[in-house]
Amino acid sequence: MMGSENVEEFKEEMESLFLREESDRDFNGDKSNSNYRSAMSTLSDSPHPSILVTPADSDPLFAPPSYYSESRSPRSKPNGGNRDSSYLEPPSYADVIFSPFDDNSEINGSDDGGSRHSQSSDTLSRSSSSLSSDFIKITVSSPQKEQEATNSMIPGGTTYVTYQITTRTNLPEYGGSDFSVRRRFRDVVTLADRLAESYRGFCIPPRPDKSVVESQVMQKQEFVEQRRVALEKYLRRLVAHPVIRNSDELKVFLQAQGKLPLATSTDVASRMLDGAVKLPKQLFGESGGASAVEVVQPARGGRDLLRLFKELRQSVSNDWGGSKPPVVEEDKGFLEKKEKMHDLEQQIINASQQAESLVKAQQDMGEIMGELGLAFIKLTKFENEEAVFNSQRARANDMKNLATSAVKASRFYRELNSQTVKHLDTLHDYLGLMMAVQGAFADRSSALLTVQTLLSELSSLEGRAEKLEAASSKVFGGDKSRIKKIEELKETIKVTEDSKNLAIRQYEQIKGNNWCEVERLDRERRADFLNMMKGFVVNQVGYAEKIANVWTKVAEETSQYNRESS
């Protein structure tokens, strides 16, 4: 029987709990969403799954995709799944008051296979069973402000934030087991850009947004924290990718001390220069310094204006069905797949939105239960203090039972919710991955466009050569200037022919990458989604049982008031 001092203590702890949460909730809608978001992101602490080591390939674009077959080991029972079991340590506020997590034993001992399953983390993991001893774990921490060194006369440079990126691994490709570097966000952008260039056709996890606007609106601290979490998630996804984790770019990013030795995306000036030098040559269709390899890189930014124009013209003519390009995206399978992916993306977006609402509703339920409990605690105290009649004391006792259970139930709702967030987070993750798929498909389309452009250029060059030859042959004794032109043209044709062949090879390679990636994604997604559902359901069952117990107790304690005839 709770004496009044215990009620007081109880109340104070509950009140301080509530007060703490009150101050977190300044506005209703947005804050709860951002709380959800930060809850979602901070809950990604689950240890990274162990990943199969694959032989590093020098240039994944040109190596046959055979290594994929090695990683397709049977997905048998897991070990340390990345989507953890539902009964993680209760959050710290569980330490408050209720030592009776005696309910725990009830659940553990219960017959229900479902809840016990969760304990043995019988979750589907994407890790393959064989080489589970290899691991690589990345942590992003301790953001710090630093000053940009500036040579200008104006005093004071801009400040930026760096993050410490710690890697722990036992993979041999890395020259150590534990190392740390400091990077700023700009470095991450560079890494992402370089990866996008090197791994065309792959589903590369999208990097965190630059979101300049958010950085103005949010509190600096909150923004930095959000970014830290996003970076961690991004890097962990990168190392989870069986191909990208072996990339030189990533290794360099994680290991190289000091300034990041990757060409930056903003290094436009020098590139502009390169581009400008090459431009006249490209303009006249002459080989000059433009090597085949450079030509088949996707046309981008300040560099390849002319090429952009050409490809644009080509894509327009493709669309209008003007000239019939020899290589057309006839691959119905691809188009169907693209369509399906698009549908899937829409549904994932929808589902993840509804998941957010569900989480919010669960959260609200928990909160109001708690507040109700608190109100009744106050009433209990009040009645006890003012009691003149025994009927009052009896009522106070009934209220106390109700209040205790309401507060307990409230806590369970909130725990349930934090677990639910972890599970349904999978939907959010896949949103990012769907973007990666789009990227991969886009790589394919742009490679195809390059091929088509080269093909049509080739045919027009050949056409010109033919005409020149025809004209020249009519001139008796040969036409010196024309012959010279024909020779030069033939040079260009040869280079273009080489480029075309390269482009086709590249396109095929990308197609292959696409296919493997999509296969891998489908497989992993199936497993992840099933995992998610299982986790979610097990969670719901477990906590519903706990909540039921709590209320059954009150029903028993008030059984004398049962007025039903049955």
Place this chain on the structure above:
Amino acid sequence: MESTEQPRSISGSMQSPRSPSSQPYLSVSVTDPVKLGNGVQAYISYRVITKTNLPEYQGPEKIVIRRYSDFVWLRDRLFEKYKGIFIPPLPEKSAVEKFRFSAEFIEMRRAALDIFVNRIALHPELRQSEDLRTFLQADEETMDRFRFQETGIFKKPADFMQMFRDVQSKVSDAVLGKEKPVEETTAAYEKLKHYIFELENHLAEAQKHAYRLVKRHRELGQSLLDFGKAVKLLGACEGEPTGKAFSDLGTKSELLSIKLQKEAQQVLMNFEEPLKDYVRYVQSIKATIAERGTAFKQHCELAETTKLKEINLDKLMLTRSDKVGEAEIEYREIKAESEEATRKFERIVNRMEDEIVRFQEQKTEEMGVAFHQFAKGQARLANSIADAWRSLLPKLEASSAV
């Protein structure tokens, strides 16, 4: 819509019409709400069925048609005549316009009115009231006439609210000591007043949270419904076994959504409404406290005046004035009034003593029932949630093993 169940938490042998005929009984039910009239004039009428063997009544069974304002009339009459007794409260008059004729609201009001009448019928003093008999038996025209006759003017609901507010402000003035200190100062009564005022605050808070709890149930139900639909659509995009799993998940989600809506309604009727009733009861007590204050003031003032008249009379008698006769008559009159005022005041005090005991016991009982039903409902809900989700597990296990 017949009310076939016993009124909430009223116990006692007075209810059963099947008790041996030698035992006096008076049983009332408010049933069958029907919407009458059109547009702004529309209102709900109820069938009030009285079953009794009491001689004062016109027979073993009587059915009349009554509307909300008739109940208000009854309450006001009882309030006037039975000072000191905590008159059972009525459900609020005003309601958000579009809600006014919703099935939920109508049922809740009917139940509340049923309880109201039954509480009166069970009260040892109130049940003997002539006004109650009128209410239960008079034909509709007579009832209308009585209602209009109240003070010669047709009382609008606003008037009642104003009266109530006046009473409340008088009471709080008294408590805050704004008036001249013509009030009781016994420790016990002070304690009681303080208790009642504080109690109202606590209860109002609890009731507010209870109402929000109802809303949250509904919101959770809605979000489960939306989630279920979304997940089903997602499943349609996926191949097996994920597709089927999503479909099952969605179906369960939708099912649970229905259960949540049902529970929301239960919480509203069996938990939030009793809390609201508790609050109303406390407000009724505050009105009685105000009456007691008025009566006390009157008793004091008249006692004072009587004394003055007595002194005056003595003076006149000493001076052998010819105004003695007049003064003596005045004095006797005032004295009678004063004694009447004192009697009235003391009756209020006595009644209140009994009423407090009764009130506390009644509330413990009623709250106990409410808590019990609430706990049972929540347990039932949680269990069905657990069952529903649990039924998915074997299939999910099977799918994962593939």
